[in-house]
Amino acid sequence: MVMRILVADDDPVVREVVRRYLERDGLTVIETSDGPSTAAVLARNEIDLAVLDVMMPPPDGIDLTRAVRSGPHPDMPIILLTxxxxxxxxxxxxxxxxxxxxTKPFSxxxxxxxxASVLRRAHPAPAVDEVLRGDQVELRRGSRTVLAAGKPVELTAREFDLLAFLLANQQRVYSRSELLSEVWGWSFGDLSTVTVHIKRLRAKLGAAHRIETVWGRGYAWGRADSTEEANGAD
Incomplete structure (x- = not known):
């Protein structure tokens, strides 16, 4: 199946260059230049991943991301251009x-x-449905489903992978740099990416989460010697 990618940016040069590269990878590209036309494409749910410019005419990329996450298809992968x-x-x-x-300017x-990385995570090849459990949380790798206190939880591709990594390595402390490398596959990047995803996971899992902060060191699933907030944990 050919994956369909939405590229939304008010700069036609950016759209053209990105389209060429994505089409070389065998992807189908749909282009939009402003918020209303982008919202219309997203509402049809005919794409597999959206690349959204933060600064395009409103609704901007952030508003559109919020709309997708609160809509009927909250797991649609989204990459922002900032x-x-x-x-x-x-x-x-x-x-x-x-x-x-x-970040712009970008390669x-x-x-x-x-x-390609986000698509692989969002649409993995069929596999044995390995189950990872952590107290009241159950994660199934093959079907990419999560239950928290017996109730299904909708996670984005990155959130799912982060939770899977923590559950597979329970009671081990990982710094934000290590999580950025292990989960995102980045050798460098903004460490706040990890902080934000941890906060989102905690919020979505609610009382069932066991993501602890080990002061000055990082995060772990299920440790007693931790504090609740990650003030600069790395």
Whole structure:
């Protein structure tokens, strides 16, 4: 099946360059240039991944991300394009539910690799449905489903992978740098990406979560010697 990618940006040059690279990878690209046309495409649920510019005419990429996450198809993978140095936009975008972000100016090939990575995580090859459990949380790798206190929880691709990693390595402490490497596959990047995803996981799992913060060291699933907030844990 050919994957369909939405590229939403008000700059036609950006759209053209990104389209060329994604089509080289065998993907079908749908282009939009503003918020209303992008919202219309998203509402039809005819795409497998969306690349959204944060600064396009409203509703912007962050507003559209929020709309997707609160809509009927909340697990649609989303990558945001943000301006270089605009850390607040990146954090707000991740809090809104983005799976990944790329800063402008960017390498089109890097974006294409990020798209491929997120697609692999969101649409994995069929596998044995391995089950990971942590107290009141049950995660099934093959079907990519999660139950918290017996109730299904909708997670994005990155949230799922982060939870799976923590459940597979319970009571081991990982710094944000290590999680960025192990889960995202990045050798460098904004550490707030991990912080935001941890907060989102805690919120979605509710009282069933056992994600603990080990002061000054990082995060672990299920440790008693921890504090609740990660003030700069790395």
């Amino acid at each position: 301006a270089l140095g605009e850390e607040d936009d990146r954090v707000i975008g991740l809090q809104a539910g983005a799976d990944d972000y790329v 089109p090939r890097e974006l294409a690799l990020r798209v």
